[in-house]
Amino acid sequence: MPDLQGPAPVPPMLRRADDRYLTVGEGTSTRHSFSYGAHYDPTNVAFGSLVAINTETIEPGAGYDAHRHEDVEIVTWVLEGELEHRDSTGHGGVIRPGTTQRLSAGEGAQHAERNASQTEPLVFVQMMLRSEHEAAPEYATVDVPEGPGRFPAVAVRASAWLEVVRPADPVQVDVDAKVLVHVTRGEIAIGDDVLRAGDELRTSAADGPLVLHGAGEALVWHLA
Numbered sequence: 001m002p003d004l005q006g007p008a009p010v011p012p013m014l015r016r017a018d019d020r021y022l023t024v025g026e027g028t029s030t031r032h033s034f035s036y037g038a039h040y041d042p043t044n045v046a047f048g049s050l051v052a053i054n055t056e057t058i059e060p061g062a063g064y065d066a067h068r069h070e071d072v073e074i075v076t077w078v079l080e081g082e083l084e085h086r087d088s089t090g091h092g093g094v095i096r097p098g099t100t101q102r103l104s105a106g107e108g109a110q111h112a113e114r115n116a117s118q119t120e121p122l123v124f125v126q127m128m129l130r131s132e133h134e135a136a137p138e139y140a141t142v143d144v145p146e147g148p149g150r151f152p153a154v155a156v157r158a159s160a161w162l163e164v165v166r167p168a169d170p171v172q173v174d175v176d177a178k179v180l181v182h183v184t185r186g187e188i189a190i191g192d193d194v195l196r197a198g199d200e201l202r203t204s205a206a207d208g209p210l211v212l213h214g215a216g217e218a219l220v221w222h223l224a
Contacts, residue, residue, distance in 0.1 A: 013201060013202055013203060013207075014193055014195075014199070014200070014201050015033065015199065015200045015201075015202070016198070016199050017031065017055075017196065017197060017198025017199050018198075020032055020033055020055075020198065021033075021035075021036065021039035023036075023037060023038070023039070026062070027058065027059040027061070027062025027063070028056065028057070028058055028059070028062055028063070028064070029056075029057045030054050030055065030056050030057075031054070031055040031198060032052070032053070032054050033052070033053035033054070033182070033200060034046065034047070034050075034051055034052055034053065036052055036054065046130070047178060047180055047202050047223065048159065048160060048177070048178045048180075048221075048223025048224055049129045049130045049158045049159050049160050049223060049224065050127065050128075050129050050160065050180060050221055050223060051072070051128050051129060051130060052126070052127060052128035053125065053126075053127050053180075053182055053200070054125070054126045054127075055123070055124075055125050055198060056122075056123065056124050056125075056126060057121060057122070057123050058081075058114070058115040058121065058122040058123075058124075059115065059121060060115055060117050060118050060119050060120060060121065060122075061114070061115060061117075061118050062114065062115055063084070063112070063113050063114025063115055063122075064112060064113050064114070065112050066086070066088075066110045066111065066112040067110060067111070067112070068108060068109070068110050069103075069105040069108075069109060069110075069111070069128075070105050070106065070107060070108040070109070071105060071106070071130070071131050071134075072105050072128045072129065072130065072131050073102060073103075073104055073105075073128065073129040073130075073131045073133070073156045073157055073158050074102065074103040074104075074105065074111070074126065074127075074128055075100065075101065075102050075126070075127045075128075075129070075153070075154065075156060075162065076095060076100070076101040076102075076124055076125070076126050076127075077100055077101075077124060077125045077126075077127075077153075077164075077184070077219060078095050078096055078097045078098075078099070078122070078123075078124040079097060079123040079124055079125065079184055079185070080097070080120075080121065080122065080123040081115060081116075081117055081120050081121055081122035081123060081124075082094050082095070082096055082115070082116040082117055082120075082122065083095040083096075083113060083114075083115070083116065083122055083124055084113065084114045084115070084116040085101065085111065085112075085113055086111065086112045086113075087103055087109055087110060087111035087112070087137070087139065088109050088110040088111070088137065089103070089109060089136075089137045089138070089139045091139045094116050095124075095141075098143055098144055098145075098146065099141050099142070099143050099144070100141065100142050100143075100144060100153040100154040100162070100164075101139075101140075101141045101154065102138075102139070102140045102141070102154040102155070102156055103137065103138075103139055104131055104133040104137060104138040104139075104140075104156075104157045105131065105133075105137055106131070106133045106134060106135050106136055106137045106138065107134060107135060107136060107137070108137070109137035125182070125184060125219065127162075127219075127221075129156060129158040129160055130158060131156075131157050131158055132157050132158055132159070133157035138157070140154050140155070141154060142154040142155075144164050147166070148166045148167065148168030148169075149165075149166060149168075150163050150164070150165045150166075150167075150171055150220075151163060151164045151165075153219075159223065159224035160221055160222060160223045160224065161221075161222050162219060162220070162221055162222075163219075163220050163222070164217065164218075164219060164220075165212055165217070165218045165219075165220050166216070166217045166218075167188065167212045167213050167214060167216075168215075169213070170211050170212065170213040171211070171212045171213070172209050172210070172211050172212075173209060173210040173211075173212060173220055174209045175203055175204065175205045175207065175208065175209055175210065176205060176222065177204065177205055177222075177223060177224050178202070178203070178204050178205070178222075178223040178224070179202075179203050179204075179210065179220065179221065179222055179223065180200060180201070180202050180203075180220070180221040180223065181195070181200065181201045181203075181210065181212070181218050181219075181220050181221075182198075182199075182200045182218060182219045182220075182221070183195040183196060183197055183198065183199050183200070183216055183217070183218045184197060184216075184217045184218065184219060185197055185216055185217040186214065186215050186216030186217060187214045187215065187216045188212050188213070188214040188216040188217075188218050189212070189213055189214045190210055190211065190212055191210075191211075194214070195216075195218075196216075197216075
């Protein structure tokens with residue numbers, strides 16, 4: 001059985017990496033930003049259409065066998081190592097850092113994900129959204145350039161869009177409705193808060209735009 005640990009109390013808008021729910025399995029360790037599996041908090045089931053942000057650490061050769069999803073968008077961003085992906089749309093291969101991957105499960109899809117290496121660990125962020133796609137599953141990838149800047153990620157079939165931000169210079173993020181900033185590397189300052197890998201900030205239009213600066217990387221979700 002996995003080892004399940006609940007989070008400590010955190011401020012309503014800022015959630016630190018160590019306060020995310022933790023699931024430990026055989027060869028796998030997952031930090032969850034939202035209620036997931038055995039972890040349930042009725043006040044933390046979604047933010048806009050976003051329902052999951054899972055940071056997965058997979059030991060060499062380990063992973064998840066084929067399992068089914070439906071009615072969700074599944075977006076994956078590899079941080080370290082190589083992710084071997086197979087799904088029932090017929091797509092398969094190895095996903096490496098720099099590629100955003102999306103599987104629109106639609107009426108139902110299976111996928112399997114494993115560490116492609118027998119010697120090196122794998123770390124990736126997998127995100128799920130309530131989907132507007134109800135037909136046969138779809139698959140897409142978009143490569144994101146290296147270096148500083150802000151770059152569009154793979155498009156999703158949901159009321160949301162994702163960008164990868166590496167703010168060498170200060171970057172203003174406008175908030176039309178809701179924005180979630182999930183830091184993946186380094187440090188990013190937002191106002192008086194310094195966010196590090198695994199930290200998140202959730203905000204709404206009432207709070208005004210955000211300014212991101214620092215030598216880090218963030219996944220920035222714009223949500224209706």
